[in-house]
Amino acid sequence: MTDPGPIARKQTGSLPPVEKSPEEKTSGEGELRPAMELLFFAYRDFTGEADALLADFGFGRAHHRVIYFIGAHPGMSVSELLKILRITKQSLSRVLSQLIEEGFVLQRTDAADRRRRRLYLTAKGSNLERRLTERQSRWIEAAYREAGQDSVQGFLDVLRGLINEDDRKRVGIPR
Amino acid sequence: MTDPGPIARKQTGSLPPVEKSPEEKTSGEGELRPAMELLFFAYRDFTGEADALLADFGFGRAHHRVIYFIGAHPGMSVSELLKILRITKQSLSRVLSQLIEEGFVLQRTDAADRRRRRLYLTAKGSNLERRLTERQSRWIEAAYREAGQDSVQGFLDVLRGLINEDDRKRVGIPR
DNA sequence: AATTTAAGTCAGTGTTATTGACATATATGC
DNA sequence: GCATATATGTCAATAACACTGACTTAAATT
Numbered sequence: 582m583t584d585p586g587p588i589a590r591k592q593t594g595s596l597p598p599v600e601k602s603p604e605e606k607t608s609g610e611g612e613l614r615p616a617m618e619l620l621f622f623a624y625r626d627f628t629g630e631a632d633a634l635l636a637d638f639g640f641g642r643a644h645h646r647v648i649y650f651i652g653a654h655p656g657m658s659v660s661e662l663l664k665i666l667r668i669t670k671q672s673l674s675r676v677l678s679q680l681i682e683e684g685f686v687l688q689r690t691d692a693a694d695r696r697r698r699r700l701y702l703t704a705k706g707s708n709l710e711r712r713l714t715e716r717q718s719r720w721i722e723a724a725y726r727e728a729g730q731d732s733v734q735g736f737l738d739v740l741r742g743l744i745n746e747d748d749r750k751r752v753g754i755p756r
Numbered sequence: 757m758t759d760p761g762p763i764a765r766k767q768t769g770s771l772p773p774v775e776k777s778p779e780e781k782t783s784g785e786g787e788l789r790p791a792m793e794l795l796f797f798a799y800r801d802f803t804g805e806a807d808a809l810l811a812d813f814g815f816g817r818a819h820h821r822v823i824y825f826i827g828a829h830p831g832m833s834v835s836e837l838l839k840i841l842r843i844t845k846q847s848l849s850r851v852l853s854q855l856i857e858e859g860f861v862l863q864r865t866d867a868a869d870r871r872r873r874r875l876y877l878t879a880k881g882s883n884l885e886r887r888l889t890e891r892q893s894r895w896i897e898a899a900y901r902e903a904g905q906d907s908v909q910g911f912l913d914v915l916r917g918l919i920n921e922d923d924r925k926r927v928g929i930p931r
Numbered sequence: 932a933a934t935t936t937a938a939g940t941c942a943g944t945g946t947t948a949t950t951g952a953c954a955t956a957t958a959t960g961c
Numbered sequence: 962g963c964a965t966a967t968a969t970g971t972c973a974a975t976a977a978c979a980c981t982g983a984c985t986t987a988a989a990t991t
Contacts, residue, residue, distance in 0.1 A: 613893040614828065616912060618927050621821075623918035624799045625842075641977055646796075653789065659938060667800075672979050674939070696937045696988045718788040724917030728910065735903065735910025737791060742899030743798035752793050816946055835968060847948050849970065871957045871968045 630716045643676045651686060652710040656699045805895045806888045818851045826861060827885040831874040
């Protein structure tokens, strides 16, 4: 679970506050800017938690995503992984081959349908997955503590609302 | 405000539900997995909203971020932008030069300190910014509607908690 | 037997990011 | 006024992660 981009800084000169023209206010759009920025920063910092650890292994976020999903769904096939990640076969191939070569992921031909290769984490892979997930869990727990438990359900509900219909069903706790 | 990575799919074969070992449960870590996945999917879908429009201009997420922040902080300097985005001068340079060349961003030497170049959106840039922000606003509004207004404050509070201390002060509504 | 599915591979390309070195103009401290 | 620091910009080289399109192999399905 990794990957954002930019944001956040220390003021060197001066930054005027975000100007809100009257039109913005009435359209309601201005009020959503905080949400947009928060999402951006939050996602970046959240994923940043894992990045340092991944770098120790010469891995990037793509590796993390593969490890995470195989860990969450042991025995999943390559095509299932492709659909979850929404990347091309070629892109997955690069990362997955590396993980297999280096002994983090293991492939086994499905007994029933021998075209399929089921994917599993090795002990080594599982260990890395655990370390990565622990880091990010700690980060989330801290945010929950700060915001208060009352905020958690709202947080999850809005996130769920941000996800497109199709993907929504296979994420997290239904409600 | 753009940029995530992976997740979400359509089941072709079968995906066992995320297994939770007893240890995971007691550590509390297992309960945070939904949050991790939701963040991942939500961020991807949220930013995906803007990607299609950006592609029409041959722009990527990096361009969006620059446009967004200059729009939010007109007159900001290059170094301020660098600190917000947390990228290198070189990385920004590529994107910013392009935006300037193509007339989306305008640079003006600061009157007081002539080393500084203050950045502004042109009408053209402002127009694109508006269209991008509108799209994402609509997406967020829909999520708010679905989750219910009661959820919004919790959503914002937890996101804020996910952001590192330093950056927190300059994001969105203080509380 | 023909078609479809699952997986893998090849070659080429693009975007976004990195580092380190260096240049220029300007401002500031002494 | 000179030395230093700051703000910006540029060069060259590199890397991670993604894409497309074409093609192969093996196995399952119809």
